[in-house]
Amino acid sequence: AQKVTQAQTEISVVEKEDVTLDCVYETRDTTYYLFWYKQPPSGELVFLIRRNSFDEQNEISGRYSWNFQKSTSSFNFTITASQVVDSAVYFCALSEPYYGNNRLAFGKGNQVVVIP
Amino acid sequence: GAGVSQTPSNKVTEKGKYVELRCDPISGHTALYWYRQSLGQGPEFLIYFQGTGAADDSGLPNDRFFAVRPEGSVSTLKIQRTERGDSAVYLCASSMGGNTEAFFGQGTRLTVV
Numbered sequence: 001a002q003k004v005t006q007a008q009t010e011i012s013v014v015e016k017e018d019v020t021l022d023c024v025y026e027t028r029d030t031t032y033y034l035f036w037y038k039q040p041p042s043g044e045l046v047f048l049i050r051r052n053s054f055d056e057q058n059e060i061s062g063r064y065s066w067n068f069q070k071s072t073s074s075f076n077f078t079i080t081a082s083q084v085v086d087s088a089v090y091f092c093a094l095s096e097p098y099y100g101n102n103r104l105a106f107g108k109g110n111q112v113v114v115i116p
Numbered sequence: 117g118a119g120v121s122q123t124p125s126n127k128v129t130e131k132g133k134y135v136e137l138r139c140d141p142i143s144g145h146t147a148l149y150w151y152r153q154s155l156g157q158g159p160e161f162l163i164y165f166q167g168t169g170a171a172d173d174s175g176l177p178n179d180r181f182f183a184v185r186p187e188g189s190v191s192t193l194k195i196q197r198t199e200r201g202d203s204a205v206y207l208c209a210s211s212m213g214g215n216t217e218a219f220f221g222q223g224t225r226l227t228v229v
Contacts, residue, residue: 004158033215034166043205045159052215091158095215101202102215103172106158 002029004094006107013082014115020078021110023092027073029053033095033106034075036066040088048090051075054095118142120221122208128227129198137224138194148191148225149218150183151207159207166192166213198228 005024013019025041036048049059051068059066063080079086089111093104121140122134129135141148147166151159161175165185173183180198195202203223209218 044222103161108158
C-alpha cells in the first residue's frame, strides 16, 4: 500500500505564480515525521523540511511554506512567486519510528516546471 | 568531502554481470541508507546500516543484492547476475542517526543492457 500519495504528476506554472503541491500520507503510528525533498535535474535530493507529528504549526521559509493538517493526513507545500530555479521534482516522504530507524517512504513526486 | 559521495556516477553493464556501487558518507555520520529510484518514481528503501551492521535489509529485492559497510564508513552495494530490471538510479544517504536529517548523494545511474 502506498504510504505517501502525491497525486499531481506534473505541474506547469508561469514564473511568479504560486504553486501548491499536495501530499497525503497514511500511518498507524502516533509519532512520525514528514519530509519534503527537492530533486533538481542534477539528481541529488535536497532536504527542505522535516516536521514531527506533534507539531502542527505551519511553517514559512522564504518563498516556501508548508501546511500540516493532521485531521486530513496532509502535508502540503506551497512555493510563492515561483522562479525558473524552482523547476525540479519535489518529493514528500514519511518516516515511522516503528521501523526503528529513519527509513523514508517517498511519494512518486511532483514534477514542477516553471515557465519564464 | 563535505557531502555524500557516490561512485561511479554512471555504470553500464551487461546482463548477468556483477557490479559494485560505492558510497562515501559524510564524516561522522553513523547511519547510512541505500535507496533505488526507478524512472518516474520516488526512491525506494533498500537497506539501512547503523555503524557496521545492517540493521534493516528488508528492502533488498532478492538475494542477488547485498551491501556491506565493514568499517562503519564507506559502504558498497553489490549486485550479482544483473538483470535489465535492475536498471535505476541507486541513491545513498547518511545521517547522524535517530530521526535527524538524511543527506543524499547524487546517485549512481546503473544501466543493464
